[in-house]
Amino acid sequence: MPLRNPSTLVASQVDVTTARLSGDWVVVQGAGLPVGTQVRIASDQMRTMTPTQTLVTSFVARGQGRYETEDGPLWVHWLDGGNRTAAIGDPAGNRVWIMDRTSASSPDRIQAAREILDWYGYDLTRLDRQ
Numbered sequence: 335m336p337l338r339n340p341s342t343l344v345a346s347q348v349d350v351t352t353a354r355l356s357g358d359w360v361v362v363q364g365a366g367l368p369v370g371t372q373v374r375i376a377s378d379q380m381r382t383m384t385p386t387q388t389l390v391t392s393f394v395a396r397g398q399g400r401y402e403t404e405d406g407p408l409w410v411h412w413l414d415g416g417n418r419t420a421a422i423g424d425p426a427g428n429r430v431w432i433m434d435r436t437s438a439s440s441p442d443r444i445q446a447a448r449e450i451l452d453w454y455g456y457d458l459t460r461l462d463r464q
Contacts, residue, residue, distance in 0.1 A: 366429025
């Protein structure tokens with residue numbers, strides 16, 4: 335069952351670039367990536383690291399906050415102005431997560447990310463939290 339209502343309109347944040355996303359992140363809420371997963375984004379790849387495995391996938395920019403990976407598309411639904419918190423999901427609803435530069439994210443930014451995901455039809459009850 336998808337994590338997102340497919341009848342709800344969905345969009346990406348058009349001013350997101352790979353340069354803004356580059357670097358290290360920690361998943362603070364999500365479905366499809368466990369909470370605590372470390373994410374490293376570089377110019378053409380995304381590395382996810384859990385205590386038991388490390389995966390590297392392509393991360394090809396398609397413009398307007400949209401990326402292509404071996405596992406399908408990922409759209410950046412929201413990235414705060416300071417590039418500290420991001421809400422990323424598969425528009426088909428297969429995976430979604432909120433990631434932050436640190437594991438101790440701002441409650442206000444997490445709330446903003448959750449509101450955007452809710453707006454785009456994601457089932458927030460299915461997101462694991464810290």
